[in-house]
Amino acid sequence: MSTLTPVVEGAYVYDTKLSNQGRNLNRMCFSLKDAENREKFQADEVAYCNAYNLTEEQKQAVLDRDWISMIEKGGASIFYIIKLAAIDRKSMQDLGGIFTGMTTDEFVAELRAGGRKFG
């Protein structure tokens, strides 16, 4: 993250530096907007990752569906990796549970109770 980017605890403030870091991973995820590419990805995830020159760490995070690592180590943006989640039929609420250490049901319940409060 750039020194110019505001620091907000508990939030990723996505910026140019992160975008450069996550470039190949984001580009791979962006390609999954095409149905053909989704099929190719599902047929051979490793080959698909390699074709986008992911780092070993990025590739492992994708194969493990380690959403936190994709973001924190891989530099991915949530709007790109949600396309990978879509392939697994995972929703943004499933990911919300993972980011916050809850089950999906717990996360959904917190939202229905008015959402999570901070500060």
Add this chain to the structure above:
Amino acid sequence: MSTLTPVVEGAYVYDTKLSNQGRNLNRMCFSLKDAENREKFQADEVAYCNAYNLTEEQKQAVLDRDWISMIEKGGASIFYIIKLAAIDRKSMQDLGGIFTGMTTDEFVAELRAGGRKFG
């Protein structure tokens, strides 16, 4: 051309409307920046044009190397069709001659004499 675009006699003032009109033709020419595509184009010009959904008029202008028609009827921008000229090893000065009804040598000589004056 849009009614908002300045009208300058003897000049094409390229704008959004022309760009929409020339879209497929420009996109085809843009693809020629890749060496592979230049080879494909040269191997079968008609097939290449068809793959970019050119209108019959645009396609004919390309096949005939009718540079004026590419611009006036096809909506192409000079910066795109110069890539097609490059394939034929034609320079911007060759095109300048064509646009002004001169030979390349005559056109070059006018430039060397200080350029063409207007108004």
Add this chain to the structure above:
Amino acid sequence: MAEIIWGLATSHVPSIGAAMDHNKTEDEYWKPLFDGYGPARAWMAEHKPDVAIVVYNDHANALGLEMIPTFSIGTAERYNVADEGYGPRSVPNIEGDLDLSEHLLVNLVDEGFDMTALQELDVDHGCTVPLSVYTPDPGDAWPCRVVPMLVNVLQYPQPTAARCLALGEALGRAIRSYPKDIKVAVFGTGGMSHQLSGERAGLINEEFDRNFLEKIETDPQSLAAISRGEYIEQAGSEGIEMIMWLIMRGALGDDITRIHDTYHVPASNTAAALALFATEAVNAKNNELAAV
């Protein structure tokens, strides 16, 4: 001359569109939100625009990461519905208005707004969900042409809130200087508070949202003075989308009337709201009719 008849602020959460597409609007989870839309939808159905300017952000569905424009405007004849990973929503593709696009582009650039022209654009939920909020059952075609206007809200530095309000004011002037007699509606979309990723995922800040929902009518300048960092801190990493409402608000002018609003938590991970404002142009016409 063209006139702006109303402005709609609305969340554009994808699941709102999905609820409509899969007939879930009467489900216990969704009913309160859609009930809240009712009065606004009824009023808008009586006041149909010829063109809607939809201010939204793409969510990595059409624009890649290679080029991130601060502000862009569609200059195409039509816009197809994007495939966001599940196949495109089964709603109509969008008919553009190239003449109006070009008029807006030229006038905004003349006023010193450094727009990006988008000749090709697939529209994602950011654009289609607000259209569904306006027109739940479009049939084969949306009831108006659409000019999409896109804002970078995903990657720092986003435009400042103040710049968004200023763009809206210039957009209003540009629309009102368009020589054709058309009625225009302006949509400001996104928000309200939400954060999708990180430890604060699931954040909702009702106090911030309620204040925004009030001040967007009465004191947009106070919202324009809020920094990007504070939007993210208060409303979440994605809650900053609300700055797009300020573009709509700037376009409407000073003299507006609130027709309806609604606020509901949650729409999946998000606080969802709608606020509908009639402009002076419509109020004047309604007063004329009343006087007859």
Add this chain to the structure above:
Amino acid sequence: MAEIIWGLATSHVPSIGAAMDHNKTEDEYWKPLFDGYGPARAWMAEHKPDVAIVVYNDHANALGLEMIPTFSIGTAERYNVADEGYGPRSVPNIEGDLDLSEHLLVNLVDEGFDMTALQELDVDHGCTVPLSVYTPDPGDAWPCRVVPMLVNVLQYPQPTAARCLALGEALGRAIRSYPKDIKVAVFGTGGMSHQLSGERAGLINEEFDRNFLEKIETDPQSLAAISRGEYIEQAGSEGIEMIMWLIMRGALGDDITRIHDTYHVPASNTAAALALFATEAVNAKNNELAAV
């Protein structure tokens, strides 16, 4: 803090690069132009920047027609030389400066310039020819890092000349607020008069050019007041590229000194020029040295 040491205005005609790449600079056709560069090159070789900001336009080599940004800035770690149809020029690829790019992007957006960030960019002759004018024999690497800044000059509406000057002024402030102690040069490229297509192809307007070449130093405001239509009318459809010199000029500040200039017709279809200006920062340093 960073300082701007000089600004170079120069044509970026592709054939100038080709003449250098194919050792034709001593040919009768090219010698007068390259002789004219001599004093500027010698001075610049004595005043080497750490980073060059190169303001130029892409010529349909990197940016397609799908997205036309008014102003954009490279935010990549490196930029490769584009293949413009004959294979890439055999000059080094470009090393960027991501920290500076990000600083400029954030500060310009903060000042209300609606920049587009370019994470991927192949640089065409618009960028590489000016670098060759500065450094004819770079060997394996250019002698400085480069931040490319791109302007839409190909498709109406281009930014106004006044907006270009304003962007330059903001760019100057942004560079001078960069906390690292680096020396920066700013390149304004393109022009002078030329028109490539149409019946007026081959147009040269020496009077317009000579006035521009003088006023870019002494009265840039008068050049900023010229409309787009008049640039095209007077200097040709492509002569409007000259508005990019105003961005360089705005960045340099008020107190500048002309080191050298040259004007030559033709470089293929174009009037070609170069003008080199030292800033106050360099003049102050030179005076210090003289006083010792």
